[in-house]
Amino acid sequence: MSPSSTDSAASLPWPVPSVRFMRARLSHLIALFFGAGLSRLAPGTVGTLWAWAAFVLIDALAAPGDIGWALIIAVALLLGWWASTATTRRTGITDPSFVVIDEVVAFWLVLWMAEPSGLWGQAVCFALFRFFDAAKPGPVAWADQVFKGAGWRGGWGVMFDDLVAAFCVLLLIALWRFVIGA
Secondary structure, three states, rough: OOOOOOOOOOOOOOOOOHHHHHHHHHHHHHHHHHHHOOOOOOOHHHHHHHHHHHHHHHHHOOHHHHHEEEEHHHHHHHHHHHHHHHHHHHHHHOOOOOOOOOHHHHHHHHHHOOOHHHHHHHHHHHHHHHHHHHOOOHHHHHHHHHOOOHEEEEEEEEHHHHHHHHHHHHHHHHHHHHHHOO
């Protein structure tokens, strides 16, 4: 990605792609989750918020149920892997912060598995997921390093650490539900 395509984002710690970049290829559109990755501030958080909104909308309008959500997440995971691979190849960045499909898929998994949780439960899921994704404690830090590189392996690496963060959130929620007997 050339500096001219970042719209004077040279002062930011990461390149910010343009709308033109996002619309140039289907893989970019998916990787940036239809614009969430264009955020100049905290694209991972914005991607997670968009994921939350999309989850609520899909759940309300389509009511996919467990089998439907399993299929949606499986397809989104495969599309995300492909889009992450293609976008990292084109940019030369191994895990660009503007690729947010990884947050979307992982947070959909958290919201689906934590149901029924209501608004406050979803907010707790959001906060926990953002903590694990951003701070990368323990197993998330390991997952962030294990699949680095170019190609399909690197594309999987973009997705994998967020899936491990989702697992950590779900483990905490399961432990909490066990302790309080819910």
